[in-house]
Amino acid sequence: MPDLTTNFAGIRCPNPFWLASGPPSNCGEQVMRAFDAGWGGAVWKTIGEPIVNVTSRYSSVDWNGQRMMGLNNIELITDRPIEVNLREIAEVKKRYPKHAVIASLMVESKREAWRDIVKRSEDAGADGLELNFGCPHGMSERGMGSAVGQVPEYTRMITEWVKEAARTPVLVKLTPNVTDIRVVARAARQGGADGLSAINTINSITGIDLDTFTPRPNVGGLSAHGGYCGPAVKPIALHLVQQIAADGEVGLPVSGIGGIGGWHEAAEFMLLGCGTVQVCTAAMHYGFRIVEDMTDGLSNWMDEKGFHTIEDFRGLSLAKMAEWKHLDLNYRIAARIDRDKCIGCELCYIACWDGAHQCIHLDGRADPASVEAASRARIAVTPNPKLDAGQAAGGGAAAVRVPRVDEEECVGCNLCWLVCPVENCITMAPVETGKARESWEMRTSRNS
Amino acid sequence: MMAPDLPVPRNLERFPELHPAFDSQGALAEANRCLFCFDAPCMGACPTHIDVARFIKKIASGNLRGSALTILDANILGLSCARVCPVDVLCEGACVMLKHDGKAIEIGRLQRFAMDSFYGSGAKLTSTRRQAEGPAPPVACVGGGPASLACAAELRRQGYGVTVFDNRPLPGGLNTYGVAEYKLRASDSLREVDLVRSLGVEFRRAEVGEAVTLDDLEKGFSLIFLGLGLGGMERLGIPGDRAVGVMDALQFIERYKTSDYVQVGKRVVVIGGGNTAIDAANAAKRLGAEKVHLFYRRSEKEMPAFPFEFDQSRVEGVRFHWLAQPVEIVEREGRAAAVRFVETRLGDPDASGRRKAEPLGGAGFEVACDMVIPALGQSGFMGLLHESRGIRLNGRSIAIERPTGRTSNPRYYAGGDCVNGGREVVDAVADGKRAALAMARRLAEAANARSHH
Numbered sequence: 040m041p042d043l044t045t046n047f048a049g050i051r052c053p054n055p056f057w058l059a060s061g062p063p064s065n066c067g068e069q070v071m072r073a074f075d076a077g078w079g080g081a082v083w084k085t086i087g088e089p090i091v092n093v094t095s096r097y098s099s100v101d102w103n104g105q106r107m108m109g110l111n112n113i114e115l116i117t118d119r120p121i122e123v124n125l126r127e128i129a130e131v132k133k134r135y136p137k138h139a140v141i142a143s144l145m146v147e148s149k150r151e152a153w154r155d156i157v158k159r160s161e162d163a164g165a166d167g168l169e170l171n172f173g174c175p176h177g178m179s180e181r182g183m184g185s186a187v188g189q190v191p192e193y194t195r196m197i198t199e200w201v202k203e204a205a206r207t208p209v210l211v212k213l214t215p216n217v218t219d220i221r222v223v224a225r226a227a228r229q230g231g232a233d234g235l236s237a238i239n240t241i242n243s244i245t246g247i248d249l250d251t252f253t254p255r256p257n258v259g260g261l262s263a264h265g266g267y268c269g270p271a272v273k274p275i276a277l278h279l280v281q282q283i284a285a286d287g288e289v290g291l292p293v294s295g296i297g298g299i300g301g302w303h304e305a306a307e308f309m310l311l312g313c314g315t316v317q318v319c320t321a322a323m324h325y326g327f328r329i330v331e332d333m334t335d336g337l338s339n340w341m342d343e344k345g346f347h348t349i350e351d352f353r354g355l356s357l358a359k360m361a362e363w364k365h366l367d368l369n370y371r372i373a374a375r376i377d378r379d380k381c382i383g384c385e386l387c388y389i390a391c392w393d394g395a396h397q398c399i400h401l402d403g404r405a406d407p408a409s410v411e412a413a414s415r416a417r418i419a420v421t422p423n424p425k426l427d428a429g430q431a432a433g434g435g436a437a438a439v440r441v442p443r444v445d446e447e448e449c450v451g452c453n454l455c456w457l458v459c460p461v462e463n464c465i466t467m468a469p470v471e472t473g474k475a476r477e478s479w480e481m482r483t484s485r486n487s
Numbered sequence: 488m489m490a491p492d493l494p495v496p497r498n499l500e501r502f503p504e505l506h507p508a509f510d511s512q513g514a515l516a517e518a519n520r521c522l523f524c525f526d527a528p529c530m531g532a533c534p535t536h537i538d539v540a541r542f543i544k545k546i547a548s549g550n551l552r553g554s555a556l557t558i559l560d561a562n563i564l565g566l567s568c569a570r571v572c573p574v575d576v577l578c579e580g581a582c583v584m585l586k587h588d589g590k591a592i593e594i595g596r597l598q599r600f601a602m603d604s605f606y607g608s609g610a611k612l613t614s615t616r617r618q619a620e621g622p623a624p625p626v627a628c629v630g631g632g633p634a635s636l637a638c639a640a641e642l643r644r645q646g647y648g649v650t651v652f653d654n655r656p657l658p659g660g661l662n663t664y665g666v667a668e669y670k671l672r673a674s675d676s677l678r679e680v681d682l683v684r685s686l687g688v689e690f691r692r693a694e695v696g697e698a699v700t701l702d703d704l705e706k707g708f709s710l711i712f713l714g715l716g717l718g719g720m721e722r723l724g725i726p727g728d729r730a731v732g733v734m735d736a737l738q739f740i741e742r743y744k745t746s747d748y749v750q751v752g753k754r755v756v757v758i759g760g761g762n763t764a765i766d767a768a769n770a771a772k773r774l775g776a777e778k779v780h781l782f783y784r785r786s787e788k789e790m791p792a793f794p795f796e797f798d799q800s801r802v803e804g805v806r807f808h809w810l811a812q813p814v815e816i817v818e819r820e821g822r823a824a825a826v827r828f829v830e831t832r833l834g835d836p837d838a839s840g841r842r843k844a845e846p847l848g849g850a851g852f853e854v855a856c857d858m859v860i861p862a863l864g865q866s867g868f869m870g871l872l873h874e875s876r877g878i879r880l881n882g883r884s885i886a887i888e889r890p891t892g893r894t895s896n897p898r899y900y901a902g903g904d905c906v907n908g909g910r911e912v913v914d915a916v917a918d919g920k921r922a923a924l925a926m927a928r929r930l931a932e933a934a935n936a937r938s939h940h
Contacts, residue, residue, distance in 0.1 A: 103519045103547070104515060104516055104519035104547075382583040382584075382586040382587050383524075383528060383583050383586070384522045384524040384525070384527075384583045385524055385525035385526055386522065386523070386524065386525060388525055389525035407525070407526075410525075410526045411526055414526050414530065414531045414536070415536055416890075417531060418534075418889055418890065418917075418921075419531060419532055419533065419534045419536070419917075420534055420907065420910060420914050420917075421534065421572075421573060421576060421577060421910050421911040421913065421914050422576050423791065423909075423910055424789075424791050424841070425761070425791040425839060425841075425864075426839075426907070426908050426909070426910065440528065460522055460587065461587065
């Protein structure tokens with residue numbers, strides 16, 4: 040059984056799965072139930088001067104019958120008094136001394152205000168602090184949240200104020216709503232941050248009610264942009280995490296956030312260097328119980344791969360990312376269709392014709408229009424055993440529906456493989472080119 | 488005969504619909520399973536080539552009106568076909584999901600969902616593609632069943648006027664009178680007739696060949712479509728086959744579908760192995776018969792009924808008996824009291840490729856009953872064509888050129904059961920549509936020729 044215990048920037052916890060700061064970590068009672076369910080830590084719902092919220096607060100993007108592929112919120116930080124939150128943190132730490140409780144903080148941009156909240160949080164027993172420089176809605180209009188995280192100088196300044204007072208590790212939570220996240224990450228580093236959390240939510244409008252023309256979420260006929268999260272944002276989050284983790288000037292532990300709903304995604308963030316992962320949307324969707332398969336699935340995968348600790352594989356994929364100019368121009372693959380597995384949906388065929396390079400063919404047909412014309416012209420009748428004496432029944436059509444790849448023409452783009460609904464039916468097989476590795480950079484530097 | 492209000496109230500209770508409708512949640516989930524195949528095989532397997540993947544994706548996108556119009560564009564009888572099509576051997580039988588996870592997309596139920604939503608919303612088909620030309624409709628459709636309805640609707644959509652001649656009180660043919668009520672209610676068939684009428688098709692009740700002659704039609708119309716269907720059911724041709732208590736399956740089905748009053752015996756014998764025999768047997772059971780015995784002269788393997796019909800019938804409680812052929816209906820006290828059967832054995836394959844039933848000797852056995860329902864198939868209905876008109880026959884069917892429906896007399900087109908020997912509603916619709924498109928081309932060419940002179 041692998042060891043999932045974690046020491047992240049000096050914060051110790053039984054496993055690397057933390058609740059992200061948000062509705063699931065709003066109060067002590069929730070956090071304690073989450074720890075009972077198996078979460079290793081929790082970043083408390085951001086503490087600061089209590090705010091007033093609106094209704095409604097969330098909206099989502101559904102996709103192909105699945106709910107909440109992406110979630111958007113316009114909820115602000117905690118609406119409960121600071122002392123209540125801190126009293127509950129103390130209670131949780133008393134009952135769960137081994138679990139990590141991180142206080143997420145956001146106060147007005149004044150040195151004294153920050154020093155005060157840092158001291159009170161640590162006195163309550165928080166194991167670490169997370170500075171919310173990422174919240175993109177509401178608070179940013181008041182000069183807090185992403186209004187700080189979008190300006191490197193502010194990020195550095197407030198991080199410095201906090202570090203002057205803090206005794207526990209300080210994490211800076213970054214907003215993705217910037218042009219280059221590395222610049223802000225470097226500023227946090229310069230301010231003395233012990234670690235980073237990334238990413239916060241992405242500015243978004245999820246959709247518009249086509250009857251009322253009001254975007255969602257609807258607050259009395261008006262909407263405001265919110266922060267987007269959930270499965271849809273994972274690719275963006277992975278990229279930003281990789282940007283930070285691979286940057287030589289940052290060099291800080293990263294707690295990965297963004298679309299993590301299971302062990303798969305957790306492993307991916309860790310392979311790009313994250314020491315812990317934080318989860319919010321998935322817990323909002325399904326409850327705290329999802330952590331069981333996260334730990335179980337990650338452990339089983341680690342067993343299978345021979346990893347004993349997270350450090351054994353953390354960051355392994357960073358070396359497998361490069362700039363485009365370093366990719367091998369002579370590496371070639373081509374699509375292959377397993378005729379026995381093919382179900383004849385022809386999605387690869389039309390994808391290649393309309394969306395790629397016209398190198399998948401149906402024998403005997405020149406192009407998609409002629410395929411459709413032939414079908415329209417075909418006369419089909421309902422089989423009837425009494426009337427169809429001796430005739431072979433329909434069927435048999437399946438074989439002619441299996442497309443053929445012109446491997447000479449195939450550019451190896453992967454599109455057919457991506458659209459194929461059948462596991463392992465289309466494979467992208469290496470094609471021997473006999474040529475040595477050559478990148479764009481190699482080619483152009485030789486020519487110059 | 489005056490038609491009562493349909494559906495007959497008793498039937499709503501005795502013949503609840505066999506397949507429950509999707510609710511919108513279920514339809515959405517099922518629609519989302521569809522892969523949206525290119526050149527989808529379901530479309531190819533449908534005789535009317537409904538663009539199935541397209542109408543299903545429109546359900547998924549919430550465009551229900553567009554979904555219904557996609558269906559109706561290819562098949563004006565989309566409502567009845569959604570209910571009566573043997574989807575297992577058509578669209579759903581061709582679904583790639585059978586090879587994927589073994590569970591075909593429920594195309595029939597999705598089509599029904601789209602159609603029910605269309606009819607339920609009171610939506611209409613308004614546009615015809617062109618205005619009708621000239622004062623008199625150029626085409627007459629003889630027969631008011633699915634083939635003629637599809638032909639007439641397509642001609643109207645192409646901009647040509649049509650008059651449908653039907654000899655029954657209600658149009659719709661077998662859709663109105665001959666389909667088991669738990670599959671398609673007569674009232675639903677009439678909603679489709681109303682849709683066709685709303686396109687501007689004129690309906691006239693008249694027996695062609697008697698009240699109206701082919702001469703009359705030839706004088707009044709440029710082209711004539713024959714959607715005659717088949718004739719009455721074949722008689723048993725054995726002693727007693729006209730006894731009181733003997734009623735063929737189509738008469739029986741028509742009566743219970745459109746009349747309050749129908750008397751079913753306690754012990755019913757059904758003779759035949761087709762889908763109509765099974766429909767009649769199930770209906771007898773549901774209308775109160777205590778015992779329903781179905782006898783077929785060959786074995787289960789040769790039975791022409793679809794396997795799912797057979798399975799359903801066993802669930803209904805019909806008892807099946809193989810390898811027995813009736814030789815006499817025994818009359819007592821002036822009505823049928825028993826059927827005498829002899830056993831058969833299977834011999835060599837006949838012209839249909841199925842093994843022939845050969846009667847064994849001996850006195851046979853009697854099965855007591857108080858009602859006999861023969862369901863031996865319909866005879867070819869060629870009475871009208873005794874006037875010939877140079878229309879060539881192929882056996883007992885009208886010979887046509889398949890892609891156009893044209894007969895050997897270029898003014899006559901034909902489709903449906905009178906051409907194919909008796910297949911499904913969807914086959915009749917496809918025939919009617921093909922013929923309409925061919926006739927529209929003819930009429931357009933003729934108009935062009937005129938305008939160039």
